[in-house]
Amino acid sequence: MFRDFISLIFPNYCLACQTLLVKSERWLCTGCLVDLPQTNYHTEVNNPVAQKFYGRIPITYAMAMYKFRIGSSVQRLVHQLKYGNTPEIGEMLGNLYGEQLRSEEWDYKFDCIVPVPLHPQRLRERGYNQSDYFAKGMASVLAISWYSDCLKRTKNTVTQTHQNKMERLDNLMDAFYVVNSSIIQNKHVLLVDDVITTGSTLEACALSLLAAGTKQISIATIAVTD
Numbered sequence: 001m002f003r004d005f006i007s008l009i010f011p012n013y014c015l016a017c018q019t020l021l022v023k024s025e026r027w028l029c030t031g032c033l034v035d036l037p038q039t040n041y042h043t044e045v046n047n048p049v050a051q052k053f054y055g056r057i058p059i060t061y062a063m064a065m066y067k068f069r070i071g072s073s074v075q076r077l078v079h080q081l082k083y084g085n086t087p088e089i090g091e092m093l094g095n096l097y098g099e100q101l102r103s104e105e106w107d108y109k110f111d112c113i114v115p116v117p118l119h120p121q122r123l124r125e126r127g128y129n130q131s132d133y134f135a136k137g138m139a140s141v142l143a144i145s146w147y148s149d150c151l152k153r154t155k156n157t158v159t160q161t162h163q164n165k166m167e168r169l170d171n172l173m174d175a176f177y178v179v180n181s182s183i184i185q186n187k188h189v190l191l192v193d194d195v196i197t198t199g200s201t202l203e204a205c206a207l208s209l210l211a212a213g214t215k216q217i218s219i220a221t222i223a224v225t226d
Contacts, residue, residue, distance in 0.1 A: 015080040016073035037067040049224050052199040057206050060216045064224035065097050074223050087128040094137020111187040113139045113146040116205050119153045135192045176205050178212035185213035196221045
């Protein structure tokens with residue numbers, strides 16, 4: 001009853017479309033859960049996410065949940081995840097993606113999940129790593145380990161929003177290192193992040209993992225830009 005009273009004073013709205021949520025809904029309305037633009041890239045080996053890494057690094061699988069467009073519901077959702085102090089959204093999305101892979105009996109065979117890390121300064125400012133929550137959500141459904149502290153970020157790089165692929169790569173040179181290589185040696189690691197644009201951040205992380213002895217790298221993100 002108290003929760004109902006609070007919701008009357010502070011109504012909950014869908015983080016994607018701003019529709020008022022009903023009692024049984026949380027974070028997202030049922031309409032958005034159904035209508036958000038899914039990519040289904042996990043069903044295509046030669047998909048646009050995988051193509052970003054051709055000739056760059058060896059990737060076993062590459063996938064993204066949603067298509068990211070400026071001004072879209074997906075952009076609003078990701079913005080809330082990163083800047084709205086609602087890390088639980090990341091875990092919820094990880095649960096959803098894990099359930100999708102599991103329900104379709106997709107042959108993933110990942111040994112563990114590793115999130116792209118934030119620089120310690122940015123982590124202190126934000127209070128959480130959104131990619132870590134996405135990793136946690138997927139790992140809990142797929143019943144595999146996730147290692148939030150496996151990768152560390154040493155460079156607090158400048159914003160990469162307006163940089164091209166080569167500028168991003170230069171910006172990320174030597175930005176990551178593996179803390180405990182024993183947990184990822186000879187393993188198939190699923191590397192996860194929130195949004196993939198050029199793939200430079202994921203590439204830099206993957207190179208660090210491969211150098212530390214990872215056997216296979218796959219990639220999953222919440223969204224991919226056009």
